[in-house]
Amino acid sequence: LAERLYAEVRSEEALYLLATCYYRSGKPYKAYRLLKAHSCSTPQVRFLLAKCCVELSKLAEGEQVLIGGVLNKQKSQDDIITEFGDSASFTLSLLGHIYCKTDRAAKGAECFQRSLTLNPFLWSPFQNLCHLGDKPDPDQMFKLSALPNSTLAPPPLHITPSQNPSHRLDTALMETPQDTLELNRLNLESSGKLTSDLSVSYIDSSLISPETGSLLGNTISIASAGSLLAKQNKPKSGRNLLGGPAALSPLTPSFGIVPLEPSPGDPTYLQNFSATMETQTTASSKKSVSRIGQSKSVFSQSGNSRDVLPIPFNQSQTSAPHTSGSPQVLSPSMSGPPNVQPRRSSRLFTSASSTAKENSKKLKMKFPTKIPNRKTKCKSAKTSNSSNLNESLDILRLDPSLSLPDTRIPQYQRAAADSVMALLRELGRGYQALCSYNCREAINILTSLPPQHYNTGWVLTHIGRAYFELAEYMQAERLFSEVRRIESYRVEGMEIYSTTLWHLQKDVALSALAKDLTDMDKNCPEAWCVAGNCFSLQREHDIAIKFFQRAIQVDPGFAYAYTLLGHEFVLTEELDRALACFRNAIRVNSRHYNAWYGLGMIYYKQEKFSLAEIHFKKALSINPQSSVLLCHIGVVQHALKKSDAALETLNRAIVIDPKNPLCKFHRASILFANDKYKAALQELEELKQIVPKESLVYFLIGKVYKKLGQTHLALMNFSWAMDLDPKGANNQIKEAIDKRYLPEDEGILTGDHFPHVDDSQDSSIMTDADDTQLHTAESDDVL
Amino acid sequence: MATPSKTPPGADPKQLERTGTVREIGSQAVWSLSSCKPGFGMDQLRDDNLETYWQSDGSQPHLVNIQFRRRTTVKMLCIYADYKSDESYTPSKISVRVGNNFHNLQEIRQLEMVEPSGWIHISLLNQRTNEPISTFMIQIAVLANHQNGRDTHMRQIKVYTPVEESSIGKYPRCTTVDFMMYRTIR
Numbered sequence: 001l002a003e004r005l006y007a008e009v010r011s012e013e014a015l016y017l018l019a020t021c022y023y024r025s026g027k028p029y030k031a032y033r034l035l036k037a038h039s040c041s042t043p044q045v046r047f048l049l050a051k052c053c054v055e056l057s058k059l060a061e062g063e064q065v066l067i068g069g070v071l072n073k074q075k076s077q078d079d080i081i082t083e084f085g086d087s088a089s090f091t092l093s094l095l096g097h098i099y100c101k102t103d104r105a106a107k108g109a110e111c112f113q114r115s116l117t118l119n120p121f122l123w124s125p126f127q128n129l130c131h132l133g134d135k136p137d138p139d140q141m142f143k144l145s146a147l148p149n150s151t152l153a154p155p156p157l158h159i160t161p162s163q164n165p166s167h168r169l170d171t172a173l174m175e176t177p178q179d180t181l182e183l184n185r186l187n188l189e190s191s192g193k194l195t196s197d198l199s200v201s202y203i204d205s206s207l208i209s210p211e212t213g214s215l216l217g218n219t220i221s222i223a224s225a226g227s228l229l230a231k232q233n234k235p236k237s238g239r240n241l242l243g244g245p246a247a248l249s250p251l252t253p254s255f256g257i258v259p260l261e262p263s264p265g266d267p268t269y270l271q272n273f274s275a276t277m278e279t280q281t282t283a284s285s286k287k288s289v290s291r292i293g294q295s296k297s298v299f300s301q302s303g304n305s306r307d308v309l310p311i312p313f314n315q316s317q318t319s320a321p322h323t324s325g326s327p328q329v330l331s332p333s334m335s336g337p338p339n340v341q342p343r344r345s346s347r348l349f350t351s352a353s354s355t356a357k358e359n360s361k362k363l364k365m366k367f368p369t370k371i372p373n374r375k376t377k378c379k380s381a382k383t384s385n386s387s388n389l390n391e392s393l394d395i396l397r398l399d400p401s402l403s404l405p406d407t408r409i410p411q412y413q414r415a416a417a418d419s420v421m422a423l424l425r426e427l428g429r430g431y432q433a434l435c436s437y438n439c440r441e442a443i444n445i446l447t448s449l450p451p452q453h454y455n456t457g458w459v460l461t462h463i464g465r466a467y468f469e470l471a472e473y474m475q476a477e478r479l480f481s482e483v484r485r486i487e488s489y490r491v492e493g494m495e496i497y498s499t500t501l502w503h504l505q506k507d508v509a510l511s512a513l514a515k516d517l518t519d520m521d522k523n524c525p526e527a528w529c530v531a532g533n534c535f536s537l538q539r540e541h542d543i544a545i546k547f548f549q550r551a552i553q554v555d556p557g558f559a560y561a562y563t564l565l566g567h568e569f570v571l572t573e574e575l576d577r578a579l580a581c582f583r584n585a586i587r588v589n590s591r592h593y594n595a596w597y598g599l600g601m602i603y604y605k606q607e608k609f610s611l612a613e614i615h616f617k618k619a620l621s622i623n624p625q626s627s628v629l630l631c632h633i634g635v636v637q638h639a640l641k642k643s644d645a646a647l648e649t650l651n652r653a654i655v656i657d658p659k660n661p662l663c664k665f666h667r668a669s670i671l672f673a674n675d676k677y678k679a680a681l682q683e684l685e686e687l688k689q690i691v692p693k694e695s696l697v698y699f700l701i702g703k704v705y706k707k708l709g710q711t712h713l714a715l716m717n718f719s720w721a722m723d724l725d726p727k728g729a730n731n732q733i734k735e736a737i738d739k740r741y742l743p744e745d746e747g748i749l750t751g752d753h754f755p756h757v758d759d760s761q762d763s764s765i766m767t768d769a770d771d772t773q774l775h776t777a778e779s780d781d782v783l
Numbered sequence: 784m785a786t787p788s789k790t791p792p793g794a795d796p797k798q799l800e801r802t803g804t805v806r807e808i809g810s811q812a813v814w815s816l817s818s819c820k821p822g823f824g825m826d827q828l829r830d831d832n833l834e835t836y837w838q839s840d841g842s843q844p845h846l847v848n849i850q851f852r853r854r855t856t857v858k859m860l861c862i863y864a865d866y867k868s869d870e871s872y873t874p875s876k877i878s879v880r881v882g883n884n885f886h887n888l889q890e891i892r893q894l895e896m897v898e899p900s901g902w903i904h905i906s907l908l909n910q911r912t913n914e915p916i917s918t919f920m921i922q923i924a925v926l927a928n929h930q931n932g933r934d935t936h937m938r939q940i941k942v943y944t945p946v947e948e949s950s951i952g953k954y955p956r957c958t959t960v961d962f963m964m965y966r967t968i969r
Contacts, residue, residue: 471964471965473964499969502969503963503964503969504964505960505963538801539800539801539806542810563969564969567969572806573808573811593968601967628965629968660965661961661965662966691961693959694958694962695957695958696957696962724958725958
């Protein structure tokens with residue numbers, strides 16, 4: 001139908017409509033080609049074109065569209081703001097995205113900052129900033145400044161950013177609770193995949209901006225969800241609407257600010273809102289092309305008159321049938337004005353969010369512009385749910401300006417906005433803490449969220465991830481299984497869960513998870529990563545490699561898949577390919593400290609210790625809290641003969657995480673290598689208490705005793721070590737014993753797993769560097 | 784050292800693989816045979832199927848050459864031989880030689896089997912150091928068969944390298960999950 005209309009009318013608006021239809025139906029290339037063929041001047045069209053460009057990875061073109069060609073003077077960001085009006089924050093966000101992907105992270109960060117100031121409800125620029133390693137202050141960002149009534153009247157866009165935010169806050173707030181979280185989750189999940197990459201080196205342009213990765217992830221996930229978006233529009237409205245009444249009770253208590261008193265203004269307001277919502281829904285459901293003509297008239301009508309109330313309402317009534325369920329939900333809700341007060345807000349929120357996409361950020365009360373703005377917003381909303389918020393804000397603005405002089409409304413709005421803002425702030429702080437790997441803090445912040453938010457997949461996943469980064473795999477596993485229970489459809493973050501299970505060696509759970517995820521969604525890289533982890537745990541490395549490669553095929557922007565693939569190659573000793581994989585991971589996301597760690601490990605294996613140290617330190621700079629990393633650095637330093645530095649590093653590691661037994665173990669071994677036997681023994685005794693079943697501990701104790709000459713104790717410990725590890729990859733233990741007691745060996749060497757090996761009678765030199773001296777000494781003794 | 788009693792079968796190497804102590808690296812090598820009957824060649828030797836086998840078609844000694852791209856540590860070889868199904872084709876004397884290339888091979892193990900009926904594990908350890916050998920090339924030579932058969936059947940051969948024990952440090956493997964959890968960042 002849109003095509004018919006366009007053929008009929010051939011106006012920009014119709015063109016825009018058609019392009020939006022294409023875009024919504026998940027075919028951005030159609031929209032792209034269509035828009036390219038016709039010159040586009042209106043900002044909305046440009047914005048849509050830019051979005052298509054971005055999705056199709058034609059970043060330069062997208063940028064050009066937004067900023068102006070190389071020939072023309074490049075517009076500054078202020079120009080963009082003026083030009084795009086309400087949708088400026090989305091535009092800036094998109095622009096930031098482009099900048100980051102094209103490796104201009106600084107400019108990208110700047111764009112994000114601007115877009116956030118314009119619209120603090122935008123979660124995605126905030127997220128992207130976190131990824132870039134900026135530490136945006138959530139308190140600053142999500143601030144609800146005073147909301148004077150006058151601002152409810154449509155102010156020009158840049159009157160005061162604070163006023164705008166407050167406006168947006170209102171709407172945003174309304175929208176935020178339900179949809180934000182969900183949308184956030186959507187966005188965050190996509191970015192969440194890449195959240196591990198976070199380094200402040202956004203200035204370090206040599207590194208591909210992780211932002212790029214995350215943004216790419218975002219876009220990709222959005223693109224992949226593009227086809228879903230169309231559906232999402234409807235479900236979202238449905239959800240919102242449903243969420244509306246349902247949200248009433250939770251909304252009221254959680255934000256607690258929105259009083260429950262019905263007011264005469266409410267019904268009308270509600271109607272307004274629903275009307276607008278309907279309109280928007282109408283507008284958004286471009287797919288319901290059947291109503292295009294009607295919606296056009298709706299638009300024009302609403303554009304022409306400030307009295308949007310009745311008209312959109314009517315329209316919405318008529319256009320009701322085409323949105324899925326939302327009209328139905330709407331009508332009943334509308335029919336219940338009495339308890340509408342909170343409902344209104346929630347409805348506003350919900351509808352705002354749902355139709356937010358459609359909602360244009362319209363600050364201008366000019367409806368015609370608003371309508372196209374809405375469309376723009378719809379698009380931008382795709383990137384950020386905050387756009388929904390904006391929409392709702394717009395709607396709110398719209399409504400009040402329209403008919404309701406009721407000052408309570410803005411107050412409610414503001415109150416609601418405040419509460420939502422507070423929530424956003426908390427979420428923002430938690431997220432940012434996680435991104436900068438302040439995991440303990442992140443955990444604290446996120447656990448202090450109110451329970452209904454705490455029990456959502458997003459929050460739990462991120463807390464689980466925080467525990468994972470702290471190497472507290474038990475806790476992480478607990479949380480992740482909770483996430484699975486609550487939201488079994490959630491895939492983002494599942495790859496971290498799978499790695500947790502890998503560390504804990506729970507192969508049954510891991511294979512169940514793998515099966516479930518691959519059955520559920522074959523197109524998401526996380527599922528394949530989980531499957532790969534599963535096989536890796538079973539030591540079927542070739543199959544694991546295959547799965548990781550599949551994950552990369554599905555989503556080339558998913559840095560973790562590269563990292564896992566690199567680890568598999570390391571395990572199969574194909575170090576060159578592993579190097580390439582890790583480098584790829586870093587290319588995608590330079591704050592992915594796992595990849596830096598992997599590179600360090602490879603260099604360590606190749607005995608290029610200084611290179612290893614550099615890479616480990618880089619990883620450490622990204623994630624300063626990881627005791628495992630510190631442990632590794634300590635060992636490398638020891639290998640570089642910087643034993644004091646090594647000891648110090650290990651001490652730091654132990655301070656950070658006293659539960660890490662390996663740090664103690666390595667400290668003991670360094671002390672041993674430095675001939676500080678007493679201290680080493682002390683460490684090892686402590687270790688024995690912590691991990692009584694670990695044969696390595698006894699092995700090292702045995703070696704220490706051997707060096708000290710207390711051979712009976714040494715022998716005792718060696719035999720304990722052998723008992724604990726009968727499969728004896730520990731020929732070292734056997735040899736350690738061998739060297740000591742040559743003639744008396746036969747009795748000791750039980751459980752020999754080399755049936756044809758002649759007992760070595762000679763004191764061969766062990767490869768263990770620490771022991772070289774020891775063994776030569778021993779062999780001398782023996783001989 | 785041949786004993787009149789039959790050579791007992793060893794454990795299934797798949798079990799060994801699962802312990803994570805060894806890794807099969809035959810896929811990283813170039814294999815070649817001195818001779819084979821059409822349809823009973825290299826593929827059948829490396830196909831993980833105990834029903835299919837390699838049948839040689841020349842004069843003794845029959846050779847299986849395994850050449851690696853780079854110097855590789857090899858801990859053991861596993862050969863599947865079954866007297867009951869192969870009878871006179873079953874190898875009885877096998878010599879394992881290693882070296883850098885064809886001209887540089889040195890015998891490191893010679894092994895006699897009497898009516899084998901399963902996997903034979905041949906561990907390749909340096910005599911002096913008891914460490915797995917590290918080499919470019921391995922040659923398995925069948926010097927004699929049971930009942931003085933001319934050609935030989937070999938059903939499966941696997942080559943194992945020791946797995947790098949600990950991810951860091953030169954210590955043997957950890958045994959507890961607690962240790963292993965902290966071993967590496969993934």
